[in-house]
Structure formats: structure tokens, C-alpha cells
Amino acid sequence: MNEKLLMSFGLSQNTARAYRALVLKKSLRPSQLAKLTGESRSNCYALLDRLVGLGLATKTDENKKFTYYPTSPVALKTLLDQKLEEVEQQLQTLDKRLPQMISEYHTGGDQPRVTHYKGKKELETMYVQQMEQSGRELYFIRSKADIPYFGLKVMESLRRLAPKYKKRRFGITPILVNAPSDARKDAAAGGLKRAWIKGEEYTAPVEWAVAGNTVQAILLKDEGYGVSINHPEIAESFRQIMKLLYDYIQKSPDYKKLPKFK
Numbered sequence: 001m002n003e004k005l006l007m008s009f010g011l012s013q014n015t016a017r018a019y020r021a022l023v024l025k026k027s028l029r030p031s032q033l034a035k036l037t038g039e040s041r042s043n044c045y046a047l048l049d050r051l052v053g054l055g056l057a058t059k060t061d062e063n064k065k066f067t068y069y070p071t072s073p074v075a076l077k078t079l080l081d082q083k084l085e086e087v088e089q090q091l092q093t094l095d096k097r098l099p100q101m102i103s104e105y106h107t108g109g110d111q112p113r114v115t116h117y118k119g120k121k122e123l124e125t126m127y128v129q130q131m132e133q134s135g136r137e138l139y140f141i142r143s144k145a146d147i148p149y150f151g152l153k154v155m156e157s158l159r160r161l162a163p164k165y166k167k168r169r170f171g172i173t174p175i176l177v178n179a180p181s182d183a184r185k186d187a188a189a190g191g192l193k194r195a196w197i198k199g200e201e202y203t204a205p206v207e208w209a210v211a212g213n214t215v216q217a218i219l220l221k222d223e224g225y226g227v228s229i230n231h232p233e234i235a236e237s238f239r240q241i242m243k244l245l246y247d248y249i250q251k252s253p254d255y256k257k258l259p260k261f262k
Contacts, residue, residue, distance in 0.1 A: 112231035131165035133212025139242035145205035149220035
């Protein structure tokens with residue numbers, strides 16, 4: 001059995017040497033392995049127990065003397081499968097965290113922290129982060145693409161996070177066509193005030209939101225994409241723009257004539 005081959009599967013040199021010796025001899029005691037390898041007896045105990053932990057050996061107590069037996073090299077495949085699963089999980093975590101890590105790498109001083117998101121699950125977390133921001137107020141522009149993208153059930157659960165976090169929401173909202181019968185009730189319970197606009201006045205599949213020190217843009221199309229900018233001055237600037245726009249819409253001469261719900 002090739003020692004270097006065993007090492008290529010992730011075994012240390014000493015562990016590979018111990019397994020090779022065990023396979024050749026079919027059984028070994030620590031003292032016997034010490035004579036074969038030149039390792040101390042205590043190290044040989046540790047090496048053989050390491051093989052047991054890896055599933056490459058078994059251990060028996062024979063007359064108060066421990067004897068070790070090799071198991072099939074098939075156990076190496078199990079080890080590699082486990083490592084592959086761990087690597088895949090690490091890659092998933094890295095894919096999720098890498099945009100923020102890159103952002104932090106490029107960020108210095110008072111520069112804004114920019115974080116990117118992709119896919120429905122990550123975009124859902126952006127709505128939760130809106131609620132977790134400091135401050136009680138949340139301003140947003142709703143897109144009519146939200147329900148087609150997420151589905152009604154998910155979107156309703158996201159919108160109902162507000163009471164839990166005690167957020168006051170101010171939304172610039174296209175007129176709701178075929179709105180659920182309890183839409184007004186849900187809005188009141190969630191502390192939502194709307195500035196209504198005609199459906200054709202905002203058709204982009206993008207929602208904008210500002211809460212605390214964070215501005216978000218959420219693209220509700222295809223795979224979905226989001227970006228958040230964390231910076232107090234940028235957030236405050238966007239908040240003031242949203243307030244101006246919200247107030248302007250509500251004070252427009254024809255505003256009261258809008259049907260709001262259809």
C-alpha cells in the first residue's frame with residue numbers, strides 16, 4: 001500500500017505509515033508499531049487511536065493489552081465524502097459572505113459598506129434586516145413585482161414583520177388591483193401608511209427601502225438580486241428624499257380622487 005497515496009487522501013505521514021503497517025501485519029499492538037516505525041509507544045497509541053477515529057481500524061482489549069486491526073480502505077471513501085460535504089458547505093457560506101468580505105476589504109474610513117445578495121432566500125433576509133435596523137421608521141417604494149416573485153404567502157409573512165419589530169412604515173405604493181379583502185386591516189395592524197400612485201407610474205421590478213443607516217435596492221426579477229448600502233449620511237439623504245416624495249404625492253390635487261384599492 002502506497003504511503004504517498006494515503007497521504008494524498010488527507011492522512012498525515014505518520015498516520016499513513018501506521019495504517020500501511022497495520023494493513024501489512026493485519027494486527028498490531030502499540031509496542032509492535034513502535035518497533036516498526038521508530039515512533040515512541042505513546043505516539044503509537046495516539047496514531048492507532050487516530051485510525052480508529054477515522055474508521056480505518058478497530059480496537060480490542062485482549063488480556064488488558066490493546067490490539068488494533070485494520071478495516072477496509074473503503075473507509076477512505078467515506079472520509080473523502082465527508083470532507084467533500086464540508087467543503088461544499090464552506091463554499092456555500094463563502095458564496096454568501098464573499099460580497100461583504102470584498103466590501104470590507106475595499107472599505108476604509110467612512111466609506112459606505114456595500115453588501116450584495118442573490119436569490120429568493122437571501123432577498124428575504126433583506127426584509128428582515130429592514131426591521132432590525134435602528135430607528136422606528138421605514139420608508140419604501142413597493143414594486144408590483146413582489147407577489148409574482150415571492151408568492152402571496154411569503155410576501156404577506158414578510159410584510160407582517162413590522163408589528164413584531166414595532167416599525168412605522170411609510171410606503172409609496174401602486175394602487176392595489178384585486179387586493180385581498182383584509183388589505184386595509186393588515187396595513188393598520190402593521191403600522192403602514194401609504195402614499196398611493198397609479199400602477200403605470202411605477203412599473204420597475206425594484207423595491208427601494210431605507211431604515212436606520214441602510215439603503216436597500218431589491219430587484220424582483222429572474223434569480224433576484226439585492227444591494228444594501230450602509231452609511232449614516234447616505235441613508236439620511238435617501239430618507240429625506242423619500243419623505244419629500246411621500247408628502248408631495250399625498251398633497252397633490254388629484255390624490256384624494258385615486259381609488260387606492262380596486
